Amino acid sequence: MNHTIKAQSITLGYGGKVIIPKMDIVIDKPEIISIIGPNGSGKSTLLKALSRLLVPLAGCALLDGKDIYQLQPGQVAKIMAILPQTVHAPGDMTVCDLVAYGRMPYKKIFEKLASDDQECITAAMEATGIQQMLHRRLDSLSGGERQRAWLAMALAQEPRILLLDEPTTYLDIHHQLELMKLVRKLHQDMQITIIMVLHDLNHAARFSHRVIAVKDGLLFADGPVEEVFTVENLRALYGVETTIMTIDQGGSSHLVCFPHDSCLKKEDGCAPAVR
Template sequence: MLKVQSLNIRYADRTIVSDFSLDVNEGEVVSIIGPNGSGKSTILKAVSRMIPCVSGRVCIADQEIRSLSTKQVSQMLCMLCQKNVSPSDMTVEELVGYGRIPHKKWYERLDAEDYKVVHWALEQTGMMEFKDRLIVSLSGGEAQKAWLAMALAQRPKVLLLDEPTTYLDIAHQLEVLELVRRLNRELKLTVIMVLHDLNHASAYSDRVCVIKNGDKHVFGKPKDVFTMELIRSVYGVETEIQQMPESASPRIHVLKKFYEKSEG
């Protein structure tokens, strides 16, 4: 569904991401993890064409996005950033309606069919009862679900989420991730998300891509990726890995920061 080939990204004279490749299957949930500053969010921005890349290719459904118009890309892919901002007087329904813009001509208004999609998206995310509320009046978890509804109304094939649980308490983090997983399974939506919490990445991902210093360190199933050695080398912390039954993902227990022993 989504193929990233040899992506290179630079800011000024500094290489942020080097020769990055990723192949994501249709209907798969892939989490990108890694230390702060490793290039996780930068990769999503390049994939969504928010920022340019020096070289490399990004293809969705075998179509290179550089050859597509912005409208065509928006019909296939949607990205939600860490912090999304809306006008202070915008309602939830109005926000979700913006998800229909890629499917309209510039002079067309939303019609009855568009509102069917908008209301479907609100129902999917449990936000129908909030449709007349102002976005600014919502809690963090409610607002995140409103933005997810807007993304659903866009009817993309691929959903990119940059740290979707940022600023949320534990209960709302789990609520948002459960919603993302349900939408993935029921709608066959391909999801690529940047996460910081290793246990969230383990529990809600089909595969995990570990980034270190702008390079792909390892990519595979959570049970294969999350080892004490890998977490020590990437994050510099000691952990215990609780291997669950074969059908479940491992649980990571962080113990302490790792310090290499000096010789002599």
């Protein structure tokens, strides 16, 4: 079953300060979607609203046509899982215990895990490649291993929609690529919708089907990678000149961008310098 998530005339902010004055978005099929834009543009704010972590100032976030804030948390958690930018757990907790928390939406208070829960936990750890870390403490894991453990916890919820807020933050390039390839494999194997906030434009272009670009709290562009990932759009979004190329890799092709000059005079249309 496909699930639909919508931002409908949504206004978002913190402490009376409006970050997103009004926005409409519809996500209604299983694909990988990246939300891009400059710092402070409202990317993470939008993701929080879609995931029931931030109450809109006006408008609403809808999950399958129902106001997400009128649904019970357990109802939402059986459809949607989120991995925020910053997550915390006791360092002495084992990987297995962390992943087991993903089954909480399906359990009553103090109810023990059943065999089907254990199967979901095992499947989540196998999907993320951490089954050999079963009994390791979280404080013994590398950054990449820890990110996989948290991702496994989210997958143990059996979500149909997975939201990731800057999942490659603090990871080196090797672990960034491993995580992004894992995200793509999860989508392919499970046919779930994955919505990510990303700063790395090349990751967004390579691993996404759709890109949502946000600037100054407004929806700047929304569509397939080829339509959004253009020199003109990146110039308007970031004030930087880029060269965009198509490269072939692993039997498939994808776009990459190379930033090379800042636009210092926006009133001049950000024309590239002539040398």
